[in-house]
Amino acid sequence: MRYKVMFPGMKSRCFAFLMMMSLAVMAQDQQAPTLAIGDKVPPLKYGTWLKGSPIKKFEKGRLYLFEFWATWCGPCIASMPHLSAFAKENKDIATVIAVNIWEKTGDQPYSSSLPKVQKFVKGMGDKMGFSVITDSKDEWMGNGWMKAAGQDGIPCTFMVKDSVIMWMGHPIELDSIVKVVNSGSYDVMAARKARIERDRKSDSAMAPFQKIYKEYETLVKEQKYAEAIQLLEAGMKEPNQFAGTFGFFKFQTMLEHINEDSAVAFAKEWQKSKPGYVGSAGAVIVNRPGLSRNTYLYGIELIKTLFGTGQPSSMVYNMLAKGYANMSDFAAAVENQEKSVSEAKLALKEGKFAGFITEDTIKEAEKELAEYKKKLGAKDN
Amino acid sequence: MRGVLSALLLIVLSATAVAQVKNPVKWAFSVKKVSGGVFQIHMNATIEQGWHIYSQSTPEGGPIPTAFTFSKNPLVTVSGKVKEIGKVEKHFEPLFKVDVIQFSDKVEFVQLVKVKKGVKTSVNGLVEYMSCNDKECLPPKEEKFSLSLQ
Numbered sequence A: 001m002r003y004k005v006m007f008p009g010m011k012s013r014c015f016a017f018l019m020m021m022s023l024a025v026m027a028q029d030q031q032a033p034t035l036a037i038g039d040k041v042p043p044l045k046y047g048t049w050l051k052g053s054p055i056k057k058f059e060k061g062r063l064y065l066f067e068f069w070a071t072w073c074g075p076c077i078a079s080m081p082h083l084s085a086f087a088k089e090n091k092d093i094a095t096v097i098a099v100n101i102w103e104k105t106g107d108q109p110y111s112s113s114l115p116k117v118q119k120f121v122k123g124m125g126d127k128m129g130f131s132v133i134t135d136s137k138d139e140w141m142g143n144g145w146m147k148a149a150g151q152d153g154i155p156c157t158f159m160v161k162d163s164v165i166m167w168m169g170h171p172i173e174l175d176s177i178v179k180v181v182n183s184g185s186y187d188v189m190a191a192r193k194a195r196i197e198r199d200r201k202s203d204s205a206m207a208p209f210q211k212i213y214k215e216y217e218t219l220v221k222e223q224k225y226a227e228a229i230q231l232l233e234a235g236m237k238e239p240n241q242f243a244g245t246f247g248f249f250k251f252q253t254m255l256e257h258i259n260e261d262s263a264v265a266f267a268k269e270w271q272k273s274k275p276g277y278v279g280s281a282g283a284v285i286v287n288r289p290g291l292s293r294n295t296y297l298y299g300i301e302l303i304k305t306l307f308g309t310g311q312p313s314s315m316v317y318n319m320l321a322k323g324y325a326n327m328s329d330f331a332a333a334v335e336n337q338e339k340s341v342s343e344a345k346l347a348l349k350e351g352k353f354a355g356f357i358t359e360d361t362i363k364e365a366e367k368e369l370a371e372y373k374k375k376l377g378a379k380d381n
Numbered sequence B: 001m002r003g004v005l006s007a008l009l010l011i012v013l014s015a016t017a018v019a020q021v022k023n024p025v026k027w028a029f030s031v032k033k034v035s036g037g038v039f040q041i042h043m044n045a046t047i048e049q050g051w052h053i054y055s056q057s058t059p060e061g062g063p064i065p066t067a068f069t070f071s072k073n074p075l076v077t078v079s080g081k082v083k084e085i086g087k088v089e090k091h092f093e094p095l096f097k098v099d100v101i102q103f104s105d106k107v108e109f110v111q112l113v114k115v116k117k118g119v120k121t122s123v124n125g126l127v128e129y130m131s132c133n134d135k136e137c138l139p140p141k142e143e144k145f146s147l148s149l150q
Helices: A011-029 A074-089 A110-127 A140-147 A171-182 A188-221 A225-237 A243-258 A260-272 A278-287 A293-304 A313-326 A330-350 A359-380 B002-007 B009-019
Strands: A046-051 A063-069 A094-100 A131-135 A156-161 A164-169 B025-035 B038-047 B052-054 B067-070 B076-086 B089-093 B098-103 B106-115 B121-132 B137-149
Touching: A046 A110, A063 A074, A063 A140, A063 A171, A074 A094, A074 A110, A074 A171, A074 B137, A110 A131, A131 A140, A156 A171, A164 A171, A164 A188, A188 A225, A188 A243, A225 A243, A243 A260, A243 A278, A260 A278, A260 A293, A278 A293, A278 A313, A293 A313, A313 A330, A313 A359, A330 A359, B025 B121, B025 B137, B038 B052, B038 B121, B038 B137, B067 B076, B067 B106, B106 B121
Parallel strands: A063 A094, A094 A131
Antiparallel strands: A046 A131, A063 A156, A156 A164, B025 B038, B038 B106, B052 B098, B052 B121, B067 B121, B076 B106, B089 B098, B121 B137
């Protein structure tokens, strides 16, 4: 990845940008999915039915939830207690089947993973309050279901009703989606159309970016930086919404590979046209050691514009402290990091930015503060 | 830093949900000559915000550790183990009942290799790694590399 940090204020651009990155990757690595919502469910082929009674056929009107997981997947394990509660509450209308896939067996046949999975399931006990199966020896469930549907992350749930895939997604959405599907007004073909249309739209919107980004990536790999910058400049001129993104790449490439002063001169001129990426450009500067004082001051100036844009102020102070520390102004680094810590504590108390500011992130910020203080002391002595 | 990164997690998640196919870890491989016949192989991972990869020393029973394999080459001696240079995040994970040792943001793996002075050859190998964020994991993937030593 060529970027470090994206700041909202440019949310839509960031969003588009990140999506593009993923698509650029998709173009290289992945084939288009052959299985979608609304399709008939592929055959169920498993290795061992480890827990619960094997199903003979799909009962009419009943929901079957295939929950894909692996023993090495923390988020999968974390979702199991809730899934057990769900299975219990909905036992009259739904059957939950946890499908173990993608276990690591190296050179051994896939079925050699069975003892490990068995032990795991036994250890989980009631926390796996549903049926559990392992994948077949040819890993049909992992390939013929998950990969065929373009699903590459677990946990992932396939919801099947009357032998048709009604929905696929993260189990976190399960409760709400079951209500929708069972409400009677769920139109699976409309959902399918919407999903395909959405993918198609994002594909065609991203095509110009994808093309340039791929070439750019190759040029950087080959250390042809001047050519990479020429390419980005051409991209900036094209009538699309990615001019800001290419400008940001240009700045980063210049800073990292060409010349710091010309990068900053470019950034100053470029920022006049309000392309966004203010915080991103600032973040690239303050996070990079070994730059000149003037460059850091410019980065700090950019970061300061983030106050009042909805970013947690503790994070803005944290970035400022980093910039000051990199320019060896440890007094200012300590001052800003102290504010970062106190603002973070306040936010935690008020329950703001829940999940983003946590005890852990505060601990980390305090550690950084201690480091800056140590360096300040060393400098004074 | 981690805070800033996680604040953006939501945007990342919604974006990847659309595109579905994820590739949160980028690898870069390079060679650094130390002296006559001694080289450092640098295998650098850049990890998207919110994602992690796992140390080679992650104990059995947790996430799958990152592992390096160097192809046999009679002209090259692989010397010692692969060093990990990065911010180690270690915590006991009650889900797995083992310590999880992970890296975020970036980590550098370095392997020392030796060749007979004046010999030109190459080192080939692969890294196997898996990655997770707070919501999901991607299965182990392999990334191959081939670097010339001279």
